Amino acid sequence: MMQKTFDFFIPYNRFMNEQGKLEQALPEWSRDQERLIEAYETMVLIRNFDQKVVALQRTGKMGTYPSILGQEAIGVAVGQTMRKDDVLIPYYRDLPAQYLRGVRLVETLLYWGGDERGSQYQHCPEDFPNCVPISTQMCHAAGVATAFKIRGEKRAAVVTCGDGATSKGDFLESLNVAGVWQLPMVIVVNNNQWAISTPRKVQSAGQTIAQKAIGAGIEGIQVDGNDYFAISDAVQHALEKAHAGKGATLIEAISYRLGDHTTADDATRYRSKEDLKAGWEKEPIQRLRHYLLSQNLWSESQEKELQNKSTKIIETAVSDYLNTPPEPPESMFDHLFADMPAPLIEQRIDVKSLAGPGGTQQGSH
């Protein structure tokens, strides 16, 4: 008769339901009221900013942009919980985490607006830039975590991706090494149910994404990614573990992509109105707001003030972006190598002379 060799269990956690009502007692850290207010304010700012970037694209002032609508809680939790000396290795839908890490809104606008200086982050010099090729950043995070381990530093590499990325080899290879080398790594999957038009159930027959951790011998946790408390608590737990040298954690944060994949996508082609409506009922900002109001930690006047403040911050960033002249054309050569090889010096002269005076003004927004 066959015997059982091992039992596997995937925990699921949430503290707060869709209406902002608690389902269990909140963790100790949630008594930090400033942290809760900062989380709420950041989520609102990022939502307004995100919608502004989409509007800029629609009016021809921005390149293709992937909205983060409805997934703000995950990035806020990641950004708030990480230590400054940890390193974030993001994918391309991590705006709130990047903002809290110190990436300036104008840098985000420059990046999606077609300017490499948008990844020159002034305030978080070790964080990786947005990663567009799916899942490739997972391996970089394993490398960053290995660097920490080689140097004996108690720092963590935090890497994010979407649900589609979990189908790729890079994801599984990185989980595998994180397990076998016990790397200080936190992997946060924003399971927003869609990889462009491919729904979660077509992506994998696995009952959860978190269970992919089991094959790698690391901890896998599933949480309600629209519950700020649940996702924050999971990231905090994973970071404490990583800092203590106790290995990697995979967190599957369940959310819903309320927007299109990017501004070049039209989700109405493949997604029903009912599906989207159900997504809106679970979104993260309303429920945190309800909770804060119920605890008298927030008021309508504060809300009004926040909206005004956000508008000003966004207007300043947009104005800085629109007023930033493009780099001169020859800049395409200037950061390719530490020492520019001779053939490139010749080509650079060509580009510069072809652009001529005023050439730097071409190719603007």
Place this chain on the structure above:
Amino acid sequence: MNIAAKSDTADASVVSHKITMVEAVNLALARAMQEDENVVVLGEDVGVNGGVFRATVNLREEFGLKRVMDTPLAETLIAGMAIGMAAQGIRPVAEIQFMGFIYATMEQIVSHASRMRNRTRGRLSCPMVLRAPFGGGIHAPEHHSESTETLFAHIPGLRVVIPSSPRRAYGLLLAAIRNDDPVVFLEPKRIYRASSQDVTDDGQALPLDTCFTLREGTDITLVSWGAMIQETLQAADQLLEQDISAEVIDVASISPLDMATIRTSVAKTGRCCIVHEAARTHGVGAEIAAELSESSLFDLKAPVSRVTGYDTVMPYYRNEMHYMPTVERICEAATILMEEGL
């Protein structure tokens, strides 16, 4: 041979070894790791086993587990991890066991390693080396004998370097490791142990982005790299018997390409034959020929010619010697250029 242990001795900086190319690779790795604690080695079987070709032998004993890492069997991961480490200031030297398995790293190398510096405007960089044995001629199984350097040579932001002797393996690998940008370092395994050469372990790197003129001549320029340098030099010997004086250039840095040295030579000889093991079409030889046609047309007394592998899948080993350029083919091409020229 216990190279890593030998270099431990007090006068390591001036010891000269008569060693093979694979031993020279090992010597350069040990030297670089002694000089800079940020240099680490990772790959499949590089630790306890010392690499399937023994290129990393004894490094684990000398430098420890943290700096000589046996990875899981995952090439994409090896390249991607090296990128992550490099962005953190580590200088990883990653080994891909055979070039036939390097294709899984292409996305990491093309989309990240080669452009990390550019896409962050210099904020992050990628000082990594991706080493792989390549090329035919050792009766290896399927997928172990191809020469596909041109795939990487087309990628901006990447250096592609191929040594052709123990001394150049030592000097070029040191240069690659010390370089602040990613280098694909391809080692022609046919000559890993073909001959020995005195190599002084003096820590002297050779220049990258530079061709080496191995032999001076006046009638024809033979341009080659890697293992084919052997056949090219033998061809130059035979041509001399026919009173044809051949200049032999070892390209060494496939990318960026040092056309200045090749142009200067062709200006002198007026004839050029390019020899490479890789398939002919879209090979590195095509680029050299195109450059010469743009810049040196009036120096040329005959068309530029190529002696290369064929545009076929590399045959299994029973027929591999029919694929690879031979001394006879090189001599024949050179003789035709001498006869047909102006």
